[in-house]
Amino acid sequence: MSMVKVTFTFDSQTVETLRRTASRLKKPQSVIVREAIQEYAARTGRLTEEERLHMLKLFDRMIARIPSRPQEEAEAEIAEIRAARRSGGRRTRLE
Template sequence: MVKVTFTLDDETVDRLRRTAARLAKPQSQVVREAIKDYAERTGKLSEEERVRLLKI
């Protein structure tokens, strides 16, 4: 694994800490899972985008 540094606002850090505590997981694991979920959701085209691209 690679160590990285991010600057986050206080609300995001609080949310991360609460979520990690509630799930009994390390904060780094919560971040990895959140990024994976986000990438999967944003990697999919909407129906409108798919139709538009098929016309090209």
């Protein structure tokens, strides 16, 4: 992996946290920053717990709206709609 040198400005509390963490893990500060960025990037695509619960509620509401009728009835309705579309639409003018 090729490396590019960059400069960041951190507040003193963040720098102290970085130094303590690097010392405790016996890793260079640059490795700690790289790992932190990779972890953060992996998390950003995920839903928060609040978002996840909201999506589940929406899903449950949508599932409840699915009609519980026989498959044959649904297929007959679809066939009727397709036949109407193939027939060319209205045969009389609207007034």
